[in-house]
Amino acid sequence: MLQNLCLHGFKNFRDARLPLGNLTLLVGTNASGKSNLRDAFRFLHGMSRGYTLAEIIGEKWIEGGTLQWKGIRGGTREATYCGQATFLIEATLSPHVGGGTYKIEVEVGANGKAPRVIRESLWGGATMYFDSHDTDDPPAQEGPQYLFVRLPRDARNRKHGKRLRFVSSQPVLSQITAHDEATAEVRSVAKRVMQALGSMRFLDLAPDAMRIPSLPGQDILGDRGENLSSVLQSICESASTKAAILEWIRELTPLDVTDFEFVSDQTGKILVTLIESGGQKTSAYSASDGTLRFLAMIAAMLGTKPAKFYFFEELENGIHPTRLYLLLQLIEQKVADGKIQVVATSHSPQLLGFLGDKARADAALVYRLENQPDARIRRIVEIPEADRVLRDQDLARLLASGWLEDAVAFSEGAGT
Numbered sequence: 001m002l003q004n005l006c007l008h009g010f011k012n013f014r015d016a017r018l019p020l021g022n023l024t025l026l027v028g029t030n031a032s033g034k035s036n037l038r039d040a041f042r043f044l045h046g047m048s049r050g051y052t053l054a055e056i057i058g059e060k061w062i063e064g065g066t067l068q069w070k071g072i073r074g075g076t077r078e079a080t081y082c083g084q085a086t087f088l089i090e091a092t093l094s095p096h097v098g099g100g101t102y103k104i105e106v107e108v109g110a111n112g113k114a115p116r117v118i119r120e121s122l123w124g125g126a127t128m129y130f131d132s133h134d135t136d137d138p139p140a141q142e143g144p145q146y147l148f149v150r151l152p153r154d155a156r157n158r159k160h161g162k163r164l165r166f167v168s169s170q171p172v173l174s175q176i177t178a179h180d181e182a183t184a185e186v187r188s189v190a191k192r193v194m195q196a197l198g199s200m201r202f203l204d205l206a207p208d209a210m211r212i213p214s215l216p217g218q219d220i221l222g223d224r225g226e227n228l229s230s231v232l233q234s235i236c237e238s239a240s241t242k243a244a245i246l247e248w249i250r251e252l253t254p255l256d257v258t259d260f261e262f263v264s265d266q267t268g269k270i271l272v273t274l275i276e277s278g279g280q281k282t283s284a285y286s287a288s289d290g291t292l293r294f295l296a297m298i299a300a301m302l303g304t305k306p307a308k309f310y311f312f313e314e315l316e317n318g319i320h321p322t323r324l325y326l327l328l329q330l331i332e333q334k335v336a337d338g339k340i341q342v343v344a345t346s347h348s349p350q351l352l353g354f355l356g357d358k359a360r361a362d363a364a365l366v367y368r369l370e371n372q373p374d375a376r377i378r379r380i381v382e383i384p385e386a387d388r389v390l391r392d393q394d395l396a397r398l399l400a401s402g403w404l405e406d407a408v409a410f411s412e413g414a415g416t
């Protein structure tokens, strides 16, 4: 699990820290920076795929002209705060995945130069696993640029740890796992961090994508909800999971769904059809947008291969407020044991009123003060009065346009 994400000079965050819980709801107005946080998580995830910086920030294509990875919005030019030369991302992992603080500073490369790592480190408390250090060597005039890292002293207690050299066009973290000269411990810690960052999904659900038939066996849900039908089919092989999904659909929608049918077309692709108790059948083509969103979110979290980390964009999209409460309940149940972590963005402060105590303590406001370009992050419970307003269920006050933003601006001395 990720405990903290710190951003320095990344997109509209000059200096910001996002503490993370099992469920972290991010609220904030348009253009406050919620999706920029998503971009930071995607950057970390891109690293775990072993991509170069140019691929992570740009794009990654594979044979056959297939786009495998969509880069970071705005590319290198808009990756740094107000056009600065570098950004730094720091992620802290919780102790039950081995802990550790990973930092990477990237120079985005001006004038057509490739982006490169200029500093990078992995520490576990006071224990260093690797840390870059400056060198007196002048930068190479041509060919690859390098980053030098120090490793810990080895068991034979050599005075200095080894120094290794890595190409700076790719994060050291994804190179060191296969480096023969790194100690087994360093490689295994780096692998653990890579695995934690690798198991991330970013869902920005679009009902149209969920209405496209998919081939049985395609059991990974696409970011927009692609493959929904085949993912559901594979999940429904387990009778108990299927029963749980049907129950959630009955709770979340007015439909009395008792079963799913997977109807195949001439190409062998299937499309999910909901069967109601009266025999009424509704295929994904005519199922409502909200129903499909529920199905996709449930499929993502109850599925056979859930990721460790989910980022849901605009959770409340297309979902009726009375059902949002149940959806949050489902998510809170799923994340309770700490095996799955969810970060979700929302425009609706109303959602805050539906959260249980733990998730409420972790919810955060992303905001900008008037006339200031940088975005800030504050836990809702730390905003004066906000916790009381939430506890009193004074949602009308909370919903009054911009109340949270006003309260936080006032507390920072900008509200007068």
Ligand SMILES: Nc1ncnc2c1ncn2[C@@H]1O[C@H](COP(=O)(O)OP(=O)(O)OP(=O)(O)O)[C@@H](O)[C@H]1O
Binding pocket: 010, 011, 012, 013, 028, 029, 030, 031, 032, 033, 034, 035, 036, 037, 074, 077, 078, 079, 080, 081, 082, 083, 347, 373
């Ligand atoms: N490199 C940058 N430097 C400074 N500000 C930036 C940079 N890149 C993006 N921004 C700011 O971030 C804003 C976009 O933020 P983001 O997409 O995260 O908003 P959001 O909170 O997700 O909004 P919405 O709710 O509309 O989706 C831009 O409007 C711009 O003001």
Ligand SMILES: [Mg+2]
Binding pocket: 034, 035
């Ligand atoms: Mg957004």
